[in-house]
Each structure stands twice: as structure tokens, then as C-alpha cells.
Amino acid sequence: xxxxxxxxxxxxxxxxxxxxxxxxxxxxxxxxxxxxxxxxxxxxxxxxxxxxxxxxxxxxxxxxxxxxxxxxxxxxxxxxxxxxxxxxxxxxxxxxxxxxxxxxxxxxxxxxxxxxxxxxxxxxxxxxxxxxxxxxxxxxxxxxxxxxxxxxxxxxxxxxxxxxxxxxxxxxxxxxxxxxxxxxxxxxxxxxxxxxxxxxxx
Numbered sequence: 001x002x003x004x005x006x007x008x009x010x011x012x013x014x015x016x017x018x019x020x021x022x023x024x025x026x027x028x029x030x031x032x033x034x035x036x037x038x039x040x041x042x043x044x045x046x047x048x049x050x051x052x053x054x055x056x057x058x059x060x061x062x063x064x065x066x067x068x069x070x071x072x073x074x075x076x077x078x079x080x081x082x083x084x085x086x087x088x089x090x091x092x093x094x095x096x097x098x099x100x101x102x103x104x105x106x107x108x109x110x111x112x113x114x115x116x117x118x119x120x121x122x123x124x125x126x127x128x129x130x131x132x133x134x135x136x137x138x139x140x141x142x143x144x145x146x147x148x149x150x151x152x153x154x155x156x157x158x159x160x161x162x163x164x165x166x167x168x169x170x171x172x173x174x175x176x177x178x179x180x181x182x183x184x185x186x187x188x189x190x191x192x193x194x195x196x197x198x199x200x201x202x
Contacts, residue, residue: 031162031175034142035187044089048195049073050118053085053093057101058109066115079104090114122193124149126201127156141189143181145199152178152201160202165194 047053051069055077063078070076073086080100085093093112101108119135122145129150136145142161146152161176180188 031173034174034176034191035180035185037174037187037191040192044091045114045117047085047088047090047093047114048118049086051114052116052118054111054113054115055097056111057097057105060105060108069118085112120193120195122196123198124201125198127153127160128201129153136193141191141193142176142199143189145193146178146181146201157202162200162202163193164198164200166196 047069049069049071053067053069053075055064055067055075057064067075067077069085070082074082074084077083077097077100080097083097083100085096088096090113094110097112098108098110101110117138120138120140122134122136123132124134124145125131128146129152131149134145134148136148142163146161152158156178158178159175161178163172163174163176165172165174174191176188176191177185
């Protein structure tokens with residue numbers, strides 16, 4: 001129950017939850033305005049639950065095909081069973097499967113690619129009209145995300161939109177201004193959201 005609790009106290013509690021979800025402890029990196037970030041590097045996509053994989057094993061059509069990654073981060077490979085691939089790049093997943101097939105095939109030649117990406121899932125907390133977990137298309141950005149949750153609430157601070165992205169043992173902490181999003185600021189609307197991002201609106 002949050003009725004009757006001032007928004008600033010609700011936000012403080014939500015920030016604590018965000019920090020716990022992000023694994024942030026000890027000294028934390030400062031918030032960085034999105035328009036002050038260097039250009040985002042194009043990173044190799046990583047496999048996540050919901051993705052459909054194209055698994056190709058050379059000269060082995062019976063164990064090749066399109067296979068879906070399950071919620072537990074594995075897919076079922078014929079002759080082997082469950083293979084854990086969540087968080088791996090296509091190259092890493094190909095190497096893992098080739099290694100597993102060494103006891104089954106002679107010199108297995110393997111290629112795994114993401115044939116159909118699953119939805120990106122992000123958590124949205126704080127002063128929005130419908131907080132919760134949201135599914136977005138890969139090309140969607142912050143403005144589309146806020147639209148999905150009904151926009152900002154009447155109590156929201158327009159320059160108090162915060163994103164936390166866990167990157168290994170550290171976290172990227174980015175701040176957005178809603179008015180910059182609305183006028184089409186290139187860096188603000190061009191920032192690419194990723195699966196697992198957490199957004200909090202003050």
C-alpha cells in the first residue's frame with residue numbers, strides 16, 4: 001500500500017529496490033546525463049530467454065533447425081538435451097555446442113544465430129501511470145518505453161528519469177530529461193534500451 005505516502009518517500013524506497021536489483025554496492029558511479037555519454041558502441045547481441053535460434057550443424061539436418069530459448073536460459077538440442085546459452089553471444093554459443101558435440105560427432109562444424117529475437121523486458125518504477133515490467137521491440141527507446149507505461153504521473157519530475165544497466169560487476173547509471181525526449185534530442189531518443197534495464201522516474 002502506498003496511498004497517503006508522499007511521492008518523495010515512495011521514490012526513495014524504489015531507488016533502494018533498484019540498487020539491490022542492480023547489484024550495486026559500495027562506491028557507485030555517478031549519474032551521467034544521456035546527452036553527455038560518448039557514442040554507444042555496437043555490441044554483439046547476447047542470447048536471452050524467448051529468442052529463437054537457428055542452429056546449423058554441418059551435414060547434420062536431423063540435429064539442426066530453429067529452437068527456442070526457454071525461460072531458464074536453455075534450449076533443447078537434439079541428441080544432447082538442454083544447452084545453457086543465456087548471456088552468450090552467437091559465437092560463444094556456437095563454440096559451446098561444438099564442444100558438447102565432440103563426443104558425438106567427428107570435428108563438428110556449428111553455427112548458431114538469433115533467427116528471431118524475443119521481447120526485451122525492462123522494469124519501470126516510480127512516478128509513471130502503470131509501473132511494472134514492460135516488453136519492448138529491439139528498436140524502441142526511452143520515449144516508447146514511457147508511452148508503454150502510460151506516461152509520467154502528475155507528480156513526476158521531468159528531469160528525474162533514471163536508468164540503471166548492470167554491466168558485469170559495475171552499473172551504467174544514466175539520467176534523462178523528458179522535455180529533451182519530446183523535442184527529439186538525438187542522444188536522448190537514440191539511446192538503445194537493453195533487456196534487463198531498470199528505469200525509475202522520480
